[in-house]
Amino acid sequence: MAFEDRYGNQLTCSSEEAAAAYREGIDHLLGATYGAVEALSKATEIDPGFAIAQAGLARALMMAGDMKSAKEAITSAINNRATCSEREQLHVQVFEQLFANRAAEARRLAEAHLITFPRDALIAQLCSGVFGLIAFSGCAATEAQIRGFSSWLMPHYGDDWWMRGIHAVSLCETGQPDKALDLMELSLETNPRNANGAHFKAHALYEMNKPEAGLEYLSKWLTDYDKRSQLHGHLSWHVALWSMGLGDKKTMWSMIDENVGPGASLGLPINTATDTAAIYYRAELAGVEVAPERWQKLSQYVAEKFPNPGQSFVDIHSALSHAMAGNSAELAKFLDQPKGFAGNLVRSIAETWRLIVQQKWQEALTALTPVMSEHAKLGGSRAKRDMLEFTYLNLLLKLGKSSEAQRFIKTRRAAFTDSVPLAGWPG
Ligand SMILES: [Fe+2]
Known part of the structure; x- marks a missing residue:
C-alpha cells in the first residue's frame, strides 16, 4: 500500500496511521499551530524507521526551542534515510545541512530539490517568509527574491491554504498589501485557524495602516490560539503595537x-x-x-x-x-x-x-x-x-x-x- 502526505508526495512508512500522524504534524508546522511535536512523535513511535517524520520532528522540536532533542531526531532521520525514496532522502539532506548550521548550503539544496519536487511544502517553507533562509541571507533584494520564489511555486499548489498565505505575505512585503489581503482571505477561508495566515493578514493591515481593523481582527483571533503555539508571543506583539499606537x-x-x-x-x-x-x-x-x-x-x-x-x-x-x-x-x-x-x-x-x-x-x-x-x-x-x-x-x-x-x-x-x-x- 502506498502512503502520501497532503501534497501527494509518497511516504515511506509502515501504516496509514503513521502517515496520518505525519500529515497532522506537518499541517501544524505549516500553520504554526500547537501539536506538531506530539503528532510527529506519534508518527515516529508507530514507525521507528519513518525517516522523513523524524526530520519533521526535528524541525518541530527546533521550533519549540528544544535543540537537544531536535538534533537527536535529525540523527535518527539520517540513520534511517537509506531505504527511503529519492525525494525523502533529499528532504532529510536539506535538514541535515540546516542543523549543521550550513544555511547557505541548506538553501542551495532546498531550491534545487524544489525544482524536481515543488510540492514538498516543508522544504519550501524553510526558504520563504521573513525569517527564512532567503530572508536571512544578507542580500538587499531578499523581499523581491522571496516574492519570486513564491510566485514560482504558486502554480504547483492550486488553492492550498499554506501556499496562498506564504505568497500573500511576499506580496505584502513588496508593496502590494491590497492583493495580499485578498489572497490571505482566501487562505483563511480554507483554514481560519492557520496562525501564519492570521499573522500575514495582520501584516497586510499594518502596511495599509489600518490599526483599528487590525486590532479588532487579531485580538479576537488570538483568544482561541494556544499560548504554547509558535506565534502566540509574536501575535501578541502585533496587538501590543497597535494598542500603543491607538493610545491604549x-x-x-x-x-x-x-x-x-x-x-x-x-x-x-x-x-x-x-x-x-x-x-x-x-x-x-x-x-x-x-x-x-x-x-x-x-x-x-x-x-x-x-x-x-x-x-x-x-x-x-x-x-x-x-x-x-x-x-x-x-x-x-x-x-x-x-x-x-x-x-x-x-x-x-x-x-x-x-x-x-x-x-x-x-x-x-x-x-x-x-x-x-x-x-x-x-x-x-x-x-x-x-x-x-x-x-x-x-x-x-x-x-x-x-x-x-x-x-x-x-x-x-x-x-x-x-x-x-x-x-x-x-x-
Ligand atoms: Fe509579524
Whole structure:
C-alpha cells in the first residue's frame, strides 16, 4: 500500500496511521499551530524507521526551542534515510545541512530539490517568509527574491491554504498589501485557524495602516490560539503595537507582561528578544515611558540567549537592549565584532543606539544614514524594520528638520504620513 502526505508526495512508512500522524504534524508546522511535536512523535513511535517524520520532528522540536532533542531526531532521520525514496532522502539532506548550521548550503539544496519536487511544502517553507533562509541571507533584494520564489511555486499548489498565505505575505512585503489581503482571505477561508495566515493578514493591515481593523481582527483571533503555539508571543506583539499606537497603554503593557516579554512568552528566544526590544523602543519613540529596569532585564535575557553576535536581525535588537540598559560591555561586542549575514549594518546600528543614549543626535543620524538604503539585508518584516525608519524620523525631529522628516516619511512609508506613532509628530 502506498502512503502520501497532503501534497501527494509518497511516504515511506509502515501504516496509514503513521502517515496520518505525519500529515497532522506537518499541517501544524505549516500553520504554526500547537501539536506538531506530539503528532510527529506519534508518527515516529508507530514507525521507528519513518525517516522523513523524524526530520519533521526535528524541525518541530527546533521550533519549540528544544535543540537537544531536535538534533537527536535529525540523527535518527539520517540513520534511517537509506531505504527511503529519492525525494525523502533529499528532504532529510536539506535538514541535515540546516542543523549543521550550513544555511547557505541548506538553501542551495532546498531550491534545487524544489525544482524536481515543488510540492514538498516543508522544504519550501524553510526558504520563504521573513525569517527564512532567503530572508536571512544578507542580500538587499531578499523581499523581491522571496516574492519570486513564491510566485514560482504558486502554480504547483492550486488553492492550498499554506501556499496562498506564504505568497500573500511576499506580496505584502513588496508593496502590494491590497492583493495580499485578498489572497490571505482566501487562505483563511480554507483554514481560519492557520496562525501564519492570521499573522500575514495582520501584516497586510499594518502596511495599509489600518490599526483599528487590525486590532479588532487579531485580538479576537488570538483568544482561541494556544499560548504554547509558535506565534502566540509574536501575535501578541502585533496587538501590543497597535494598542500603543491607538493610545491604549493598559492593553499594551498587559500584552507585553503576559505574552511577549522574557518569562512571559513561551515562544522562541528570537521572537522574545526582538519583539520585546521593538515594542519597548517603539513605545519610547511614541512618548511612552519604559522603566530602566525593563531594559536591564531584557539586556540580561539577550546576553544569556545570544551571547555572541552572528544573527544580524537579533543583533540589532540585542545592541539596542544593551545600549538602553547602559550595559556597555555587552554593547561593545556589536561595535567591535561585526559578524553575521549583515554584520556591517549591525555595527552602524549599534553605534546609532550608543549615540542616541548619549543624545548625540547629529552623530546618530550620520551613523544611521547609510543603513537606510539596505536594511532589508537584516531580514524580518517591514513592520519590524519600521523601528529603524521611525528612529531616523525621530532624529530628524530632534534636529529640528521637520520638513525633511515630512519628505522622508512620504517617500518611504507613505501610508503612515498622517499618523506616525512618534511623540511630537509632525514636528
Ligand atoms: Fe509579524
